[in-house]
Amino acid sequence: MSIELLGITVLWIFLFGYLIVASIDFGAGFFSYYSVITGNKNITHRIIERYLSPVWEVTNVFLIFFYIGLVGFFPETARYYGTALLVPGSIALILLAFRGSYYAFSTYGSKDNKWYMLIYGATGLLIPAALSTVLAISEGGIILENAGTITLDWSALFGSVYTWSVVLLAIVSVLYISAMFLSYYAHKARDEAAFEIVRGYALFWSIPTILASVLAFFAISKHNPEHFANMLDLSWMFVLSFLFFLIAVYSVWKKRNLGLAFVAVILQFGFAFFGYGASHLPYILYPYISIHENFTNQTMGAALVTAFIAGLLILVPSLVLLMRLFLFDASYVQGKSDKKG
Amino acid sequence: MFDYDPVLYSRYLTELTLAFHIIFATIGVGVPVMIALAEWTGIRRNDRYYSLLARRWARGFVITVAIGVVTGTAIGLQLSLLWPSFMEIAGQAIALPLFMETFAFFVEAIFLGIYLYTWDRFKPKKHLMLLIPVAIGASASAFFITTVNAFMNTPQGFTLENGVITNVDPLAAMFNPSTPTKVSHVLASAYMTSAFILAAIAAFSLLRGKGDRLYAKKALKLTMTAGLVFALATAAIGDLSGKFLAEYQPEKLAAAEWHFETQEKAPLLFGGILTEDNEVKYAIKIPYALSILAGGTPGYEVKGLDQIDDELEPPLYVHYFFDGMVAIGSFTILAALVYLWMSRRKRAAKPLPRWLLRTIVACGPLSMLGIWLGWFYAEVGRQPWILRGYMKVADAATTSMHVDKMLLLFCLLYLILAFTAVKVLSKLFRNNDVADELIAFGVLEKRGPLK
Numbered sequence: 172m173s174i175e176l177l178g179i180t181v182l183w184i185f186l187f188g189y190l191i192v193a194s195i196d197f198g199a200g201f202f203s204y205y206s207v208i209t210g211n212k213n214i215t216h217r218i219i220e221r222y223l224s225p226v227w228e229v230t231n232v233f234l235i236f237f238y239i240g241l242v243g244f245f246p247e248t249a250r251y252y253g254t255a256l257l258v259p260g261s262i263a264l265i266l267l268a269f270r271g272s273y274y275a276f277s278t279y280g281s282k283d284n285k286w287y288m289l290i291y292g293a294t295g296l297l298i299p300a301a302l303s304t305v306l307a308i309s310e311g312g313i314i315l316e317n318a319g320t321i322t323l324d325w326s327a328l329f330g331s332v333y334t335w336s337v338v339l340l341a342i343v344s345v346l347y348i349s350a351m352f353l354s355y356y357a358h359k360a361r362d363e364a365a366f367e368i369v370r371g372y373a374l375f376w377s378i379p380t381i382l383a384s385v386l387a388f389f390a391i392s393k394h395n396p397e398h399f400a401n402m403l404d405l406s407w408m409f410v411l412s413f414l415f416f417l418i419a420v421y422s423v424w425k426k427r428n429l430g431l432a433f434v435a436v437i438l439q440f441g442f443a444f445f446g447y448g449a450s451h452l453p454y455i456l457y458p459y460i461s462i463h464e465n466f467t468n469q470t471m472g473a474a475l476v477t478a479f480i481a482g483l484l485i486l487v488p489s490l491v492l493l494m495r496l497f498l499f500d501a502s503y504v505q506g507k508s509d510k511k512g
Numbered sequence: 513m514f515d516y517d518p519v520l521y522s523r524y525l526t527e528l529t530l531a532f533h534i535i536f537a538t539i540g541v542g543v544p545v546m547i548a549l550a551e552w553t554g555i556r557r558n559d560r561y562y563s564l565l566a567r568r569w570a571r572g573f574v575i576t577v578a579i580g581v582v583t584g585t586a587i588g589l590q591l592s593l594l595w596p597s598f599m600e601i602a603g604q605a606i607a608l609p610l611f612m613e614t615f616a617f618f619v620e621a622i623f624l625g626i627y628l629y630t631w632d633r634f635k636p637k638k639h640l641m642l643l644i645p646v647a648i649g650a651s652a653s654a655f656f657i658t659t660v661n662a663f664m665n666t667p668q669g670f671t672l673e674n675g676v677i678t679n680v681d682p683l684a685a686m687f688n689p690s691t692p693t694k695v696s697h698v699l700a701s702a703y704m705t706s707a708f709i710l711a712a713i714a715a716f717s718l719l720r721g722k723g724d725r726l727y728a729k730k731a732l733k734l735t736m737t738a739g740l741v742f743a744l745a746t747a748a749i750g751d752l753s754g755k756f757l758a759e760y761q762p763e764k765l766a767a768a769e770w771h772f773e774t775q776e777k778a779p780l781l782f783g784g785i786l787t788e789d790n791e792v793k794y795a796i797k798i799p800y801a802l803s804i805l806a807g808g809t810p811g812y813e814v815k816g817l818d819q820i821d822d823e824l825e826p827p828l829y830v831h832y833f834f835d836g837m838v839a840i841g842s843f844t845i846l847a848a849l850v851y852l853w854m855s856r857r858k859r860a861a862k863p864l865p866r867w868l869l870r871t872i873v874a875c876g877p878l879s880m881l882g883i884w885l886g887w888f889y890a891e892v893g894r895q896p897w898i899l900r901g902y903m904k905v906a907d908a909a910t911t912s913m914h915v916d917k918m919l920l921l922f923c924l925l926y927l928i929l930a931f932t933a934v935k936v937l938s939k940l941f942r943n944n945d946v947a948d949e950l951i952a953f954g955v956l957e958k959r960g961p962l963k
Contacts, residue, residue, distance in 0.1 A: 228621035231581055235588055236614045242592060243611050246603025253596035257912040260593050265925050268582040272929055275578030279571065280936030287932075320911065467604055474608050474682040482615035489622045489645075496626055496633075 174476065175466040178244035179455070181479060182237055183448045189233035190444065191348065191437060196230045197295035198349020199223055200274065202372060204292025207285060215365045218357050220278060222504075226493065227274055231267075241455075243475050247465040251456055255314040255323040256305070263301040270294040296342055303341035307334040310395045311457030333387070333394035340383040344440070347376040351419060351436045355429040360504045370423055377420045381413075384443070395457065401450035408446030415439035519906050521915035522594040525922060527891075529587045531884060532926045536580030538883055541654045541699065542706025543573050544624075544647040549738060551640045560953055561730050567631065568944070569710065572937055574628060579933055581621075586922070594915065598898050598908035601677060605670045606663050608682040613656035620649025651699055658698045662690035665890075666760050667899045689760050693753040694890075700749055701886065704742035705879040708844060711735035712876025715869045723946040733855065736872070740848035747841055751805065758806035761900070762815035764893035767826040768834035769802055770795075774816040778802035782835055786828055826893045833889035840882035844875050 199219045206215040242249045252260075270291050277287035308314055313327045328334055350372035357366040388409075392399040402409070415438040422432035453461040466472060497503055547566045554562030592599045602610070623645040630639060663669075669685030670677050714731035717723045757765040765771070770781055770792050780802040784795025800810035807814070817825055847868075854868060894900055898908045 226625055228577070228581060228625060229618070231585060232614060232618045232621050235585055235617070238589060238592075239607075239610050239614050242599055242603045243607030246600045246607070249592045249599035249603055250596040253592035253594075253599060254910055254912060257593045257910060257918065258914050260589060261918045261921060264586045264589055265921060268586060268925055268929065271582035271585075272578050272933070275575050276932055276936045279574045280940055467607065468677070468680050470680045471604060471607055471682055475611055478608060478612050478615070482612070482618075486615065486618055489619060493622050493626060496630065 174469070174472050175244070175462045176452075177476065178240075178466070178472065179452070179462050182240045182244065183445065185233055185237045185240065187441065187444050189230070189237060190440065192226070192230045192233060194299070194345045194348035195352045196223060196227060196349075197270075197299055198345045198347075199353060200270070200295035201292045201346065202349065202353065202369070204288045206368075207288055215353075215357075215368055218360055218362055218365045219353065222353075222356055222497070223274075223278075226497070227271075229490075229493070231271060240475075244467055244472065245455055245460065245462065245465050246467055247460055248455060251314060251316075251321055251459055252305075252308075254321040255308070258323070259301065259304060263298065266294045266298045266301060270298060296345065299341040299345045300338045303337045304328065304334055307331060307337050307394075309451070309454075309456050310391070310398060311454075312394070314456060314459070316459060331390075331394060333390040336383065336387040336390040340380075340387050343376055343379040343383050347373065347380040348436060348440065350376055351423065351433055354423055355433040356504065358426075358429040362505075370426070373423050374420065377416070381416060398450060398457070402446065405446045405450050408442045408449075412439050412442035412446070415442065518911060518913070518915050519909040521919055522909040523905065525915060525919045526587075526590060526594055528919065528922060528926065529583065529590055530887070532930075533580065533583035533587050534883060534887060535880060536576050536583060537654070538702045538705050538880065539573070539576045539709065540580045541650045541702040542704070543569060543576070543710070544643060544650050545703055546706055546710055546735065546738065547573065548640065548643040548647055550734060551636070551643065553734060555636050555640060559730075561727055561950075562734070563636070564727070564946070564949055564953055565731055565734070568941075568946075568949070570628060571944075572940060574624075575933060575937055575940070577624065579929055583926075583929075584617075594910050595898065595908045596910055598903060601899065601903065602660070604677040605667075605680055605685045606660050606682070609656040609659045609663075609686050613653045613660075616649045616652035616656060618649075619645050620653065623649065654698055654702065655695050658695045659686045659688075659691050661890075662694045663688050664897075664899055665694070665894055666690040667902055672902060689756065693749060693756045697746065697749045697753055697886075700742055700746040701879075701883060704739055704746050704844070705883055707735045707739035707742055708872075708879040709876040711739055712873045715872035717946075718864070719866065719869045719873065724950060727946050727950065732851075732872070736848050736851050739875070740845065740852065743841060743845045743848060747845065750838070750841065754805040755808065758812075758814060761894065763817065763820045763824065763826055764830075764890075765806060766815060766817045766820070767828055767893060768830050768889060769814075770828060770831055771802060771814060771816045773818055774813065776803060776811050776813045778806070778812075778814040780805060781831075782838075786831070790828075824896065826895045830889050830893045833885045833892070837882050837885040837889060840878050840885070844879055844882075847871050847875050 199222070203216055203219045206219075273287045273290040273294075277284060277291060280287075308323075308328065310333065313324055313331070315322050315324055350369050353369040354366060354373045357369055388399075388402075391402070415435040419432045419435035419439060422428045422435070451457075453463055455462060455465070467475070547569050550562045550566040550569065554560065554566065591602075623642055627639070627642040627646055630642065634642070663685055666689045667685070668688045669681040669683070671679045711732055714728045714735060717728045718725065718732065754765065769778075770784075770786060770790075771778060772790065777800055779800065780798040781792060781795040782798065784792050786792055802814055803810050803812040806812055851864075851868060851872060854864060896904050896906070898905045
C-alpha cells in the first residue's frame with residue numbers, strides 16, 4: 172500500500188469512527204429532548220445520559236483528528252476547502268460550539284433547563300446536515316477555480332439534488348444509528364420501558380434510512396457519473412451493506428441479539444461508507460485534489476505515519492479502558508454503581 | 513464604518529476567537545494540576561477537606577473544559593478558513609505537532625471522562641492516578657500547539673524556493689529556537705493563573721463569610737503557595753525569554769521597550785507615553801536594566817529599531833502590553849509573599865485582613881489579564897509577519913468576501929457562551945453548599961459546624 176493510500180485510509184477510518192460515535196451522540200441528544208417534551212423523560216433520559224456523559228468529549232476529538240490529519244497529509248486541501256468553505260464551515264462551527272457547551276451546561280449545570288436541552292437537541296440534527304454538505308462539495312462542480320481564485324458556487328450547492336439527498340440521508344441515519352445503539356444499551360441495562368421506546372424509534376427510522384440511501388445513489392449517478400461508475404464496480408460492498416441492514420432490523424424486531432444487531436449496523440454503514448470512499452479515490456476534491464498529486468512531502472508523510480502508530484499505542488488501550496468501564500460494565504450500565512462526584 | 517478588508521477582518525476574528533479560547537485553555541491546562549495537588553494532599557494528610565476541594569474544582573472544571581473544547585475546535589478550523597495559504601505551508605512543515613496535539617487531547621478527553629465518573633469506583637490513590645494522564649494530556653497539547661506558534665516566530669526546518677517548500681525536517685521545525693522559552697513560559701503562566709483564580713474563589717468566600725471557613729482557608733493556603741511557586745517560575749522564564757528575543761527577534765524586544773537606537777548599557781523604560789514624533793515622556797528609566805534583561809551584562813549591546821526596516825517594524829503600542837504583563841506578574845508575586853507572611857505570623861489567631869483578601873480576589877482576573885497581555889505582545893510584536901522572514905500576514909489571509917459577517921456571528925456566539933457559562937457556574941456553586949457537602953462527606957457533624 173502506498174503511503175498516500177495509507178494516509179487517506181487512516182483518515183477515512185477516523186471519519187467513520189466519528190460518524191458512528193457522533194451519530195449516537197447527536198441522535199441521543201435529540202431523543203433526550205424529545206423525551207422531555209413528550210413526558211417520557213424519566214424513562215429514557217437517564218439511560219441516555221449514563222452512556223453519553225463520559226464520552227462526549229472523545230466524540231469531538233474524532234472530528235478534529237480527521238481535520239488535522241487531512242491538512243497534514245494533504246496540505247492543499249487547506250487552500251481549496253479553507254477558502255471556499257468559510258461560510259458553511261463557520262456555521263457548522265457555531266452549531267458545534269452551541270451543542271458542546273449546552274450539553275455540558277445541561278448535564279453538569281442546570282439539569283432541568285428545557286432551553287439548554289432544546290439547543291443541544293436541535294443542533295444535534297443541524298450539525299450532521301451541515302457537515303454532510305462537504306460530501307456533496309467533494310464531488311465537484313461546487314468549488315470553482317478561476318485564474319487562481321477559489322469560490323463556492325452557492326446555487327450549485329443548493330440547486331443540486333445530490334446535496335439534499337446527502338443531507339436527508341445524514342439526518343435519518345443519525346436517528347437510526349442512535350436508536351439502534353440505545354436499544355442495545357437499554358436492553359443491556361434491562362430497562363424494559365426505555366427499551367420499548369427506543370426500539371420503536373429504531374424500527375421507525377430504519378425505513379427512511381434505506382429510502383434515503385437509494386435516493387443518494389440515484390442522485391450521485393446524475394451529479395458525478397464517473398464516481399457512480401466506480402461505485403458500480405464495488406457494488407458487492409453496497410449489497411453487503413444492505414444485507415447487514417436486514418440482519419440489524421430483523422434482530423431488533425425479534426428483540427434478540429441486540430449486541431449483534433448493533434455490530435450489523437456498524438457493518439452496514441461501514442461497507443457503504445468505505446465503498447463510497449474507495450470509489451471516490453483518487454480524488455479528495457474532484458477534480459482538483461487527488462491523493463497522489465497533492466500528498467505532503469515524503470519526510471512529513473513518514474513522520475505523520477510514525478506519530479500515528481505511536482499515538483495508537485496509547486489511544487487503543489485508553490479507549491478499551493473507557494469502554495470497559497462504561498459500555499461493558501454491567502453494574503455501571505444498569506446504574507448500580509456510582510455516578511459522578 | 514470600515515472598508516471591507518479580508519486581512520483586517522481575518523485578524524480581528526482570529527484575535528477574538530483566541531482571546532476567548534485562551535481563558536478556557538489556560539484553565540484547562542492549569543486546573544487539572546491543582547486538582548491533582550488537592551487530591552494528593554488529601555490522601556497524604558488523610559484530610560477529607562482537600563478531597564472535597566478536588567471534587568468541587570472538578571465539577572466547575574467540566575463546564576470550562578466544554579467551552580475550551582468547542583472554542584479550540586473553532587480556532588483549529590478557523591486557521592484553514594481564514595489563513596488558507598499559511599495552513600498549506602503549515603501542513604507541509606509542522607503538521608507533526610498539530611497531529612500529535614490531537615493525540616494528547618484524545619488522552620486527556622478519555623481520562624477526564626473516566627476520572628469524573630469513578631469517584632467511588634476506585635480507591636483514592638488509584639483515582640488520583642487517573643488525573644496524571646489528564647494533566648499530562650492537557651500540558652502536552654499546550655506543548656505541541658505552542659511549538660506551532662514558536663515555529664511562526666522562528667521558522668526553520670525547511671527551505672522555500674519559488675513558493676515551494678523542500679527539505680523538510682519535521683523535528684527541526686518543531687524544536688525551533690523559540691520553543692524552549694515559549695513552551696515553558698506558557699505552561700508556567702497557565703499553572704500560575706489557574707492557582708490564582710482558585711485562590712480568588714477561596715478569598716471571595718472568606719470575604720463573604722458564607723460557607724465553611726476552615727475549608728476556604730485550606731483552599732487559600734494551597735492555591736497561594738502553588739501560585740507563588742508558579743509565578744516565580746514564570747518570571748524566571750520570562751527573563752530567559754528576554755534574552756531569546758534579543759538574539760532572535762530583536763525588533764520585538766526593541767518595540768516593546770521603545771528602544772530606538774542600538775546601544776550598550778541600555779536602560780529599561782517602564783510605563784510612559786510616546787509622543788507623535790517618537791519621544792518618550794513620563795517613563796521610569798532603569799539604567800542598564802535592558803542590557804541585563806537582553807544579554808545578562810550591563811555592557812550588552814541591544815539592537816534598536818534603527819536597524820529594522822520601517823515596513824517590518826512592529827507597532828509600538830506593544831510597549832503597554834509588555835509593561836502590563838510584567839507589572840501584573842510582579843504584583844501577584846508580591847501579593848502571594850504578603851499573604852504567606854501574614855498567615856504565618858498570625859497563625860490561627862486573627863482572620864486575614866479584608867484588604868488582603870480583596871487583593872487576592874483581584875489576583876485571579878489580573879493573572880488572566882496578564883495572559884492576554886502577554887499573548888497580545890507576542891503576537892502583535894511579530895507583525896507584519898505570519899511566518900517571520902517568510903510570509904506576511906497580508907499574503908496568508910483568505911480572499912473570501914464574508915469575513916465581516918462571520919466576525920459578527922462569532923461575536924454573538926461568544927457573548928452567549930460567556931453569559932451562560934457565568935450563569936451556570938455561579939448557580940452550580942450556590943446550589944451546593946460546602947457545609948452540606950462536608951456533612952454528606954462525613955467530615956462534619958450535623959448542626960453546629962466547626963468554625
